[in-house]
Amino acid sequence: MNDLQNIYIIGAGAIGKTLAVALRLENRKVYLLRGSVDDGLTETRTLQVIPETGDTIEAAVEVSSFSQFSELNGVIVLTNKSYGNRRLAETLRQKAGNSPLVLLQNGLEVEQPFIELDYPAVYRCVLFVTAQTVSENAVRFKPVSVSPIGIVRGTVAGLHEVVSLLDSARFQFKADNDIETIVWKKAIINCAFNSVCPLLDIDNGIFHRNEAALGIANRIITECMAIAREKGIHLDAGEVEQNLLRISRSSDGQLISTLQDIKNGRETEIDTLNLAIARMAKGLGMEEAVRETALLGELTKIKSGL
Ligand SMILES: NC(=O)C1=CN([C@@H]2O[C@H](COP(=O)(O)OP(=O)(O)OC[C@H]3O[C@@H](n4cnc5c(N)ncnc54)[C@H](OP(=O)(O)O)[C@@H]3O)[C@@H](O)[C@H]2O)C=CC1
Numbered sequence: 001m002n003d004l005q006n007i008y009i010i011g012a013g014a015i016g017k018t019l020a021v022a023l024r025l026e027n028r029k030v031y032l033l034r035g036s037v038d039d040g041l042t043e044t045r046t047l048q049v050i051p052e053t054g055d056t057i058e059a060a061v062e063v064s065s066f067s068q069f070s071e072l073n074g075v076i077v078l079t080n081k082s083y084g085n086r087r088l089a090e091t092l093r094q095k096a097g098n099s100p101l102v103l104l105q106n107g108l109e110v111e112q113p114f115i116e117l118d119y120p121a122v123y124r125c126v127l128f129v130t131a132q133t134v135s136e137n138a139v140r141f142k143p144v145s146v147s148p149i150g151i152v153r154g155t156v157a158g159l160h161e162v163v164s165l166l167d168s169a170r171f172q173f174k175a176d177n178d179i180e181t182i183v184w185k186k187a188i189i190n191c192a193f194n195s196v197c198p199l200l201d202i203d204n205g206i207f208h209r210n211e212a213a214l215g216i217a218n219r220i221i222t223e224c225m226a227i228a229r230e231k232g233i234h235l236d237a238g239e240v241e242q243n244l245l246r247i248s249r250s251s252d253g254q255l256i257s258t259l260q261d262i263k264n265g266r267e268t269e270i271d272t273l274n275l276a277i278a279r280m281a282k283g284l285g286m287e288e289a290v291r292e293t294a295l296l297g298e299l300t301k302i303k304s305g306l
């Protein structure tokens with residue numbers, strides 16, 4: 001029997017901590033599990049979430065690791081960086097049983113390792129929030145709009161069940177029946193932000209401040225849309241550009257996660273962004289159509305390894 005009341009959040013980063021606090025404040029049963037380490041420790045930490053306006057909220061959250069659990073019987077929410085998915089898909093397989101997974105991650109093909117290992121229920125979310133770690137137990141958080149969740153593999157009833165378990169006043173979710181289109185739109189925008197900003201070593205505002213940078217973003221949008229079309233996803237280039245500009249204005253001065261990762265010597269998610277587009281293009285015999293997207297991705301990867 002699956003006890004969906006248990007919510008296991010994997011990855012104690014900016015998003016994982018924020019979600020854990022939002023759910024604890026509604027008395028949900030939350031376990032925050034470390035994604036990159038398994039030190040066998042369990043501790044209760046007081047985590048703080050600092051909004052842009054208004055009062056800081058906080059909650060006591062149990063933080064532990066995989067070896068503390070023989071099974072994860074409930075909803076499993078992935079808030080780890082996408083490059084950890086392949087290893088996590090293997091580590092989790094036995095413990096997860098039939099528990100549904102919800103992926104709160106940027107990028108394309110991030111669900112692939114879980115599909116390959118036959119997880120029975122996989123749901124995908126596109127996050128419309130910004131969260132940044134400010135200290136070990138504090139996160140700055142700005143909800144932009146309600147984050148949609150849709151089905152990769154599962155049922156409509158299952159989708160509504162996970163949405164109602166995760167949705168809360170402070171971190172809102174809704175069910176969406178066309179998540180693939182939203183995933184692509186956001187991923188294309190990230191292909192521009194997560195390569196151009198790190199390569200220029202500049203903040204997210206560059207696209208609304210600099211016409212030449214916006215020109216490069218528009219070429220990336222055009223290239224990626226050609227691949228999206230082949231996958232049956234039809235987007236409007238003008239609308240994607242407007243979304244990119246809106247994010248650029250609203251996050252002026254902020255550094256994109258890939259640039260923060262490079263500055264901190266961590267791996268980046270470029271493999272599930274520009275490099276995922278390049279792999280898909282190769283599979284379709286369309287390498288020439290995505291030359292700039294692929295090149296920017298390769299340069300970003302080189303920069304992260306220097
Ligand atoms: N922050 C934001 O504003 C937004 C984030 N996103 C997406 O949400 C996801 C989470 O982002 P965010 O919380 O900001 O990222 P953080 O870097 O703050 O946290 C990610 C967590 O991933 C875990 N992790 C890192 N490496 C590995 C690994 N090799 N294997 C398993 N787990 C690992 C770590 O957990 P632990 O410390 O427990 O080991 C880490 O704390 C990403 O896909 C990001 O692109 C999307 C939109 C906005």
Ligand SMILES: CC(C)(CO)C(=O)C(=O)O
Nearest residue numbers: 106129130193247251257
């Ligand atoms: C594009 C952006 C900045 C929007 O939140 C994002 O996805 C991120 O912070 O990783």
